[in-house]
Amino acid sequence: MMNPVQPQACTILSVKKESLHEWTFRVTSDAKPAHGQFMQLSIPMIGEAPISVSAQGDGWLEFTIRSVGKVTDVIFQKEAGDTLFLRGPYGKGWPVEQFRDKHLVVITGGTGLAPVRSMLNMLAETPGYVRSVHLISGFKNADGIVFHKELEEWKQKFTTIYALDHDTMEGWRTGLVTTFVSEIPFDAFRGEYVVVVVGPPPMMKFTGLALMDQGVEPEKVYMSFERKMSCAIGKCGHCRIDEVYVCLDGPVFPYTVARDLID
Amino acid sequence: MGYSLSVSQADTVLHELQRDYRIYAPKRFPKQGRYSDTDIIRYAEVNSFADIVWDIKSDYPAKEVITPIQQAIFYFTEDEYRASKVKSKPILLLARPCDINAQRIQARIYAGNGGYDDLYYSRIRELVKFAVMDCNGGDDTCFCVSMGSNRTDDYALALKFSEDGVLVQVVDEDLVSYFEGMPQVDYTHTFVEENELKVTVPDLSDKNVRKALKTHPVWQEYNSRCISCGACTVACSTCTCFTTRDVIYGDNPEVGERRRVTASCQIAGFDQMAGQKEFRSTAAERMRYKVLHKFHDYKARFGQEHMCVGCGRCTRRCPELISISATVNKVSAAVDEIRAALNR
C-alpha cells in the first residue's frame, strides 16, 4: 500500500537570507509543482509544515521561510549539504492557463510574495504569455522586504507599485496595498483581466473589498490561503473551513468561494 | 446460521476465534472514571465472555481500535523516515450499529477525501470484521434513529447478549467453522427503530441562512458553558482530526518517531499557525465549527449522510453537561428565526 505521507530526503543546495526574518532554501527535488502549490517540509524531531514553493528549476525547488514556529526556528540552523525532508506537491495552484492573454494584476502583502514568485519569474521569462502584469507589493517595513533582486528585475518588465506600510524609502511608496488598488487601470483592460491576491488574512479581506469597490468582477479574482495543516491530504482536519479543505481544494481559491469561507 | 450459546460455550467459541482474530469489545476499567469510584468502559482486547460490556454504551467509541488516540507512524534517523508496522492478525470488532456506521463515515475522509488513501487507517480497517452488538436503543443521550444510523449490514456476526449467554447470527461463512458443535437456533438480528430522544436536524442548504447562523447569538452561551476541553470530540464516534508530532528518544535529537495524535477542534490552538492568531479563538466559535461540521459541512462535501451518528457519547462525556441534541434543537430554532427574518 502506498504511503501518501512518506517524506523523501533531499539535500540543501544553498541558503539565502532574504530579509531579517525570511530565508530562502534551495533543495534538490525532482518534483514539478504547479505555480502556487505547496509542499510538506519536515525536519526530524521538529515536525512538518506546509510551505509554498517560491521558485523552481531543473532538479531544485526553493522555499522561503519566515522564522516563526518550531519548524522554521530549527531550519535556520541548517546549511548547504544538510538534509531536509519533503513530500508533495499538494493542492491547487494558480490557474495559470486561464491567465493567458489577460492583463494580470498581482497584489501581495509581505511574504505573500513567495507563492506568486515562481509564476512571476515564469511570466518575466515568457513575454506575451499575458498582456501585462501589474504588481502591487507591500511590506510592513524595509526589514521585511524579500526577493530584492527579482523586485528590481520585475520593475523593468511589469508595471509595479512597491510600498511600505508606514515607513518612507526612496523609490518606494508609503501606504497599505489597498490604497493603491484604485491606480490599476481596470477600465483599460476591457474585462480581459485576472487579479491575484496573497497575503495575511486581513490584507486579503480588505484588498478583496477594495477591488469590489473598483467594480472588479469577483469571478476574476483569486486568493491563496494559508492554514494550519498536519497531513496536507485531507485527513487531519486542521485546514477545513466549512465543506472545503484548504490542502485539497486550495490553497488558491476563486474570490467567489474565498469570500464566503468563514473559519 | 444461528446459535444459542451459554456463557461457557461463548467462551469456547471466543477462544476458538482468538486463534485467528484479535477480539476487541467494550471492556470495563474499574474506578478509572472521571470521578472517584466511577468506571470507564472503553475498547480493549477481550479474553473472555465476561470481559464484554454489552448492557450499557461504552464511554469511548470503537474508532479507538482502528485509529488509536496515539500511534507511531514513522521512525526516523538522520536520513530516513521509515513507516511503522502493525500486526497483521485480523480483528473481530464488537460494536453497536452507531459505531459500525461511524466507520463508513470516517472512511470517506481517511480513505477517500482528495483521492488519498491513508495507509495508517486502511491497513487496520482492512483487518476488521464487525460483530454487531444488539442495542435496545441505548441511553437517554442516544438518537441514532434520527440520524439514520440505527441499522447496518456491515457485519460478520450479530450478537444478542443476555446474562445467560448470547444468541448469534453468523453472516460471514468463514466464521461458521468456529461454531461447530454449538446448539443451533433460528436467530435473525433486528435493529432498534426508536430512541427515547429525537433530534430534528435543521435544513442548512441555504447559503444565506448558514451565513447568518455563523454570527447568530445562539452560539454565545457556549462562551460561558463550554470549557474547550475536547472530551466531546475524543468521545465522538466519527471525529477524525489528528496532529502529527515528532518525539525524540533520550538525548539524541536525530533519532525518534513521528506520532499521529488525536486532535480536537474544541481545544485552543487547533487552527493556530506559528506566529499568528487563532481563527476561532472563542468556545462559541469552536462549538459552531464542530456542530456545523457534524450537521451540515460533512454532508455538503460527501453527500448522502450527516457526519453525526447520534451515539450521544459527546453528551455523556461532557463535564459541563452540554447536550448535543439540545444544542441542535437550539440551532434549529435559530434557523427558523433566521429564515423568517430573511423572508420578511
Place this chain on the structure above:
Amino acid sequence: MNQDINIKKVRLNCYRQSKVPGEFMLQMRVPGGTVDAKYLSYVEYIAKTWGDGNFHFGTRQTFDITGISYENIPAVNEYLETYIKEVDAQLCNVDMDTVAHEPHPWDPKEGYPTIGARNITACIGNYHCICGNCNTFELARKIEPIIFPSHYHIKINIAGCPNDCNKAHLCDFGIIGVARMTYHPERCIACGACVRACQHGATRVLSANPAIGKVEKDPCCCVGCGECVRVCPTSAWTRQETKFYRVILGGRTGRQTPRTGKMFLNWATEDVILGVLKNWQKFSAWVMDYKPEYLHGGHLIDRAGYKKFKEIILDGVKLNPECLVAEDIFWHETEYRSNFNVKPLSMHHTAGPKG
C-alpha cells in the same frame, strides 16, 4: 428555678448547659454527617415534644435540639434508644457495652454514655461530590466504633479531597482522601488541560515535555487531589483503585493557642488509618495516667511530645509501602500572649504514668 443539677454528669450524657438554668441542648451523633433522612422526624419529634421547637446544625454535624428541661432528660434518653441503636450500634457496629474498649455495660434507656470522642464530621465526599476521592461517611462509620464510646477526647474531621472543605487542618486528627494517579501515555494528547488545572488549582507538579509530547510529574509535591483526572478529556490520567489518605495532626481552635494541623501521614491506606486510631485510647490513657480528664486531644500530643505520640500511635501498625510518616512536627501556634509557654516550672504539665 432552683434545682441541684450535676452539669458535668449531664454533659457526659451529651446535654449541653444552657444560659437558662435548668435547660439543656441535646447533641445527637451523626457519624460522618450522613444518615437516613427518616431520622429528621426523630429530631422534629424531640424538638416539638421536649425542646423549644427549634433545631440547630451542630458545628460538629450533630443534630442539636435546644430548650430541653432537665426533668425531661430521662424521657428524651428513653426515646433516643432506637436512634442510638440503629445509627451507632447497627450502622457503625459500635459495641455500646464498652468505654474506651473496656467492658462497661450500657443502659439503653440512659442515652449517650460518653461525650469525649466527638462526632466525626465529614464532607459529603465521593458519594456525591465531583472532587471527592473517597466515601467519607463510610470511613467515619468504620472509625466510630474505634473511638466511641470513650471519655478520651478526639475530634476527627474527614475531608474527601485536599480542598479540605471540612477543615481536616483544624482538628486533632484530620483525614483527607487523596488519590494516587496512573498516567496512560498512550491516551495522552498533550492538550495541557491537566498542566493548567494543577497550576491553577493545586501544586504545579505537572509540566509538558515537548520533546516527548507528554506530561511529566514531580510526584513529591503532588497533593493527590485528582484534578488532573477530572479535567483529562481522554482518561489519560486515572485514579488508582486503592484509596489513600493524608492525616493532618494537632490542629485546633481555642482561646489559648489555636493552630493549623500539620501532616502526620501521607498516602496511608484505610487499614493504616484504622490501625493508628486503635492506638488513640492507649496513647490518651498513657498521657493522662489512665485518668480521663476533659482535655482536648491535641493538648495530649503537646504534653507527650510528638515523638512519644508517634511511638505509641504507630505501635503494631503495618504501614503500606507508599505511606510516609512525619519524622518530626513543628506546629505554628497563634500566641495570643507572647511567650505563652514560658512560665514557672511548677506550672508545667507532665505526661505519662506518675511515680
